[in-house]
Amino acid sequence: MTAESKPAKGILPYLIALLYVAGYIASDRVTFFNALGPYNITPWNPPPALSLVLVYFYGGRVWPLVFAAVFLSDLVLRALPSPVAAVVVADLALSLAYTGAGMALRRLGVSARLETQRDVIWLVLCGLVFSAVATSAATLCLTELGGVAVENFSTTLFRFWVGDAVGIIVTAPFLLAVFGGRWPLSNLRMVRLNWELMAQMAAIALAAWTVFRVNLTSEFQLLYPLFIPLIWISVRHGLEGAAFGSLALQIGLGLAAILAAEDALRVTELQFAMMAMSATCLLLGASVSERRAAGATVLERERKIRSLVAMVPVGLAEIDGQGRVREANEAMARLARREVPDLLGEEALKVLPGLARLDPHQAEITPDDTDTERRWLEVALAAMEGGGGIAVISDITARKDLERRQHRHQSEMAQLERINAAGQLAATIAHEVNQPLASIIYYTRAAQRLMVQSGGEGEARGAMDKAVAQAMRAGDIIRNLRYFLSRGDAETQSVDLRELAGQVAEFLTVDLQAARVACRLAPGAGPCPVVGDRIQLEQVLLNLMRNAIEALATREGDRRLDVAITGDGESWRLTVADNGPGIAADLAGRMFDPFVTSKRGGMGLGLAISRSIIEAGGGMLDLQSTGPDGTSFVITLPVAKGTET
Amino acid sequence: MISTALVHVVDDDPSVLDALLLLLRSAGLEGQGHPSAEDFLSAWRPHHPACAVLDVKMPGMSGLELQREMKRRGIDLPVVVITGHGDVAMAVQALKVGALDFIEKPCDEEALLLAVRDALAQDQSRVGRMVELSELRARRILLTEREREVMDLVVTGLLNKVVGSRLGISERTVEIHKAKVMHKMEARTLSDLIRMSIRLEGGV
Numbered sequence: 001m002t003a004e005s006k007p008a009k010g011i012l013p014y015l016i017a018l019l020y021v022a023g024y025i026a027s028d029r030v031t032f033f034n035a036l037g038p039y040n041i042t043p044w045n046p047p048p049a050l051s052l053v054l055v056y057f058y059g060g061r062v063w064p065l066v067f068a069a070v071f072l073s074d075l076v077l078r079a080l081p082s083p084v085a086a087v088v089v090a091d092l093a094l095s096l097a098y099t100g101a102g103m104a105l106r107r108l109g110v111s112a113r114l115e116t117q118r119d120v121i122w123l124v125l126c127g128l129v130f131s132a133v134a135t136s137a138a139t140l141c142l143t144e145l146g147g148v149a150v151e152n153f154s155t156t157l158f159r160f161w162v163g164d165a166v167g168i169i170v171t172a173p174f175l176l177a178v179f180g181g182r183w184p185l186s187n188l189r190m191v192r193l194n195w196e197l198m199a200q201m202a203a204i205a206l207a208a209w210t211v212f213r214v215n216l217t218s219e220f221q222l223l224y225p226l227f228i229p230l231i232w233i234s235v236r237h238g239l240e241g242a243a244f245g246s247l248a249l250q251i252g253l254g255l256a257a258i259l260a261a262e263d264a265l266r267v268t269e270l271q272f273a274m275m276a277m278s279a280t281c282l283l284l285g286a287s288v289s290e291r292r293a294a295g296a297t298v299l300e301r302e303r304k305i306r307s308l309v310a311m312v313p314v315g316l317a318e319i320d321g322q323g324r325v326r327e328a329n330e331a332m333a334r335l336a337r338r339e340v341p342d343l344l345g346e347e348a349l350k351v352l353p354g355l356a357r358l359d360p361h362q363a364e365i366t367p368d369d370t371d372t373e374r375r376w377l378e379v380a381l382a383a384m385e386g387g388g389g390i391a392v393i394s395d396i397t398a399r400k401d402l403e404r405r406q407h408r409h410q411s412e413m414a415q416l417e418r419i420n421a422a423g424q425l426a427a428t429i430a431h432e433v434n435q436p437l438a439s440i441i442y443y444t445r446a447a448q449r450l451m452v453q454s455g456g457e458g459e460a461r462g463a464m465d466k467a468v469a470q471a472m473r474a475g476d477i478i479r480n481l482r483y484f485l486s487r488g489d490a491e492t493q494s495v496d497l498r499e500l501a502g503q504v505a506e507f508l509t510v511d512l513q514a515a516r517v518a519c520r521l522a523p524g525a526g527p528c529p530v531v532g533d534r535i536q537l538e539q540v541l542l543n544l545m546r547n548a549i550e551a552l553a554t555r556e557g558d559r560r561l562d563v564a565i566t567g568d569g570e571s572w573r574l575t576v577a578d579n580g581p582g583i584a585a586d587l588a589g590r591m592f593d594p595f596v597t598s599k600r601g602g603m604g605l606g607l608a609i610s611r612s613i614i615e616a617g618g619g620m621l622d623l624q625s626t627g628p629d630g631t632s633f634v635i636t637l638p639v640a641k642g643t644e645t
Numbered sequence: 646m647i648s649t650a651l652v653h654v655v656d657d658d659p660s661v662l663d664a665l666l667l668l669l670r671s672a673g674l675e676g677q678g679h680p681s682a683e684d685f686l687s688a689w690r691p692h693h694p695a696c697a698v699l700d701v702k703m704p705g706m707s708g709l710e711l712q713r714e715m716k717r718r719g720i721d722l723p724v725v726v727i728t729g730h731g732d733v734a735m736a737v738q739a740l741k742v743g744a745l746d747f748i749e750k751p752c753d754e755e756a757l758l759l760a761v762r763d764a765l766a767q768d769q770s771r772v773g774r775m776v777e778l779s780e781l782r783a784r785r786i787l788l789t790e791r792e793r794e795v796m797d798l799v800v801t802g803l804l805n806k807v808v809g810s811r812l813g814i815s816e817r818t819v820e821i822h823k824a825k826v827m828h829k830m831e832a833r834t835l836s837d838l839i840r841m842s843i844r845l846e847g848g849v
Contacts, residue, residue, distance in 0.1 A: 440753065442664035
């Protein structure tokens, strides 16, 4: 959490201000020992930390409050040593500097939770630098405006600085931890008093005691033992440990100094060491915390991956460089029909179903007949860096079954359609052949009757001739049908409609001349490729043009037949138009139904078959218009793409 | 009267039509061919014993549609329908609409001729009844007004005496009128006269 100006509404800001000022004065009072000189400068001064944290959370606008607290504290605790002006100016400098420190932390984006080493480094640096500035300015004021003796300047300044700096470094992390959300006070309950914690406390006390006991009798500065418990705590508990440990040690040192009535100057030296220790351990703690957070993130991610791997319905197994199963999920165990532990350490090729080899591959396999139930498996093996791989196996039997059922259904449908078509064709043949057959029977029977009647022989002979003609007609029908049906297996190829129209027109030249029909071709420019069976397409066009010629036979005056091709890039439209008398309205709608014909003796099959041929090629054959001015049929066929014509 | 009966044949296939007509002629039946249902409808005349032989499948008006049209126009003519082989559904429909019989095509001529003769015989009686009715009407016109009054009352079963008192004439006069009515209407008995009266009223 980086600092943002906390919104303050209602009574809360006053409460916070009151708490701050009270806390400031109280902490100043508590640490008011070993005071030096007329201004009572102490070697441990936590109040600047309070100011810094307040500014950090609420921004520079709280500066007047900071000044008020500093001044009030001096007024209450130090009874305002004269001259007042010196104190006011010094307090002004102090409050400004610590407001600056808080704002600097905000500006630097230091997180209140002190999440990284960087945050800790900036906190320590700001503490050192701004306290140096603050104390220098304040000391200068006090010296210039009287009070502090000039010869005491450096001692006073050093003492002053160490007190403020150590106050900030020891207290600020604790305050931030408590108020910044890293270690809220409610967490206190979670601290269990275990042996280690007690040992650590004891170690601090022992270290403090040793320092004072030994140093009292020796000139040798034995401060180093203090490092040991603090580093221990920091390593074990991270930044929290460092912050609380520093505070505890500081309090311990303070108490020891008071108890031992220690010399103020020696305490200052001690505090200097305290500052170094505290800064060092804070950095150490931050580093430990950061590593732990990173470790926790990794653990969390690994936990997620594990639950994902366990959850997926696909069999997953990790195979090591020796081809043995290192890890496998439940789904894989189910596929292998074993328990997960039975798979681990086994040879992958033996225990993993469907896995045939160890190099990366993908396959769809159906295991051999030894499997009780036949199943389809999709197998994939991916290589991992440093040897081994991940095997992914899934049971796709259900999908395969569905595919097979769909395929079977499709072929059944196709079969059904063929049967339908065959049935329709049979009905067509039956009807068409029945007509002449009926005529033949009637003629023959009539002839038989007429032959026995007087003078009926001539008529009987005529009837027999007619019967023969009808038999011929039946033969024609069969031939015609065979002609249409002989090419049941269409050979699809690329056909140029333009060329085809020309050929059919040429083929019909004699018919056109006999019927006195003027045929005009407007095939457009360039080839018009479509995919289809050349002979079948030829039959369709021939059928349409013959129909037109026959329709024109009843027309008086000019007889025209126009064949035109247009295209839009997607499909070709071939139009066959005549200026004949048109198709009767009641027939026009049914022209494409089998048996429907407007021609005497027509089969009513041509258009039906033509349409099925065109539709088989993905096209359409429609009656475009019909009326007294003529009739036009239009064939639409998709443009053949990417083929030579 | 058989000789004057006419068989209307309706078939769109000219060769089938021609063959059928020749067959009918060879069997001593007079036929008239119609290439379409419409042609038949405009050519048909009542008061002439006839029947119709229809092909079910025809472009334009089909055999079934023609049957319905005939019913709508009140053409009460026996119909023989020729259906395609195995087209039972079509045959059933034709019978439902009122066809007398159906013949599957192709068929031998005997079945066809039998059906046609049956149909003609049926129509013969229809035409016979029609002729009889018009004769009765003609006879009734010959009756005087009083005779008609007497006939109307007598056929209701009233006694001569009652009829006389109703008309204000004597029982004897009623008997004379009644004898004249019987003579003019060519009725041998009273029950003959009653039957004639019913037919005249019902027009059957």
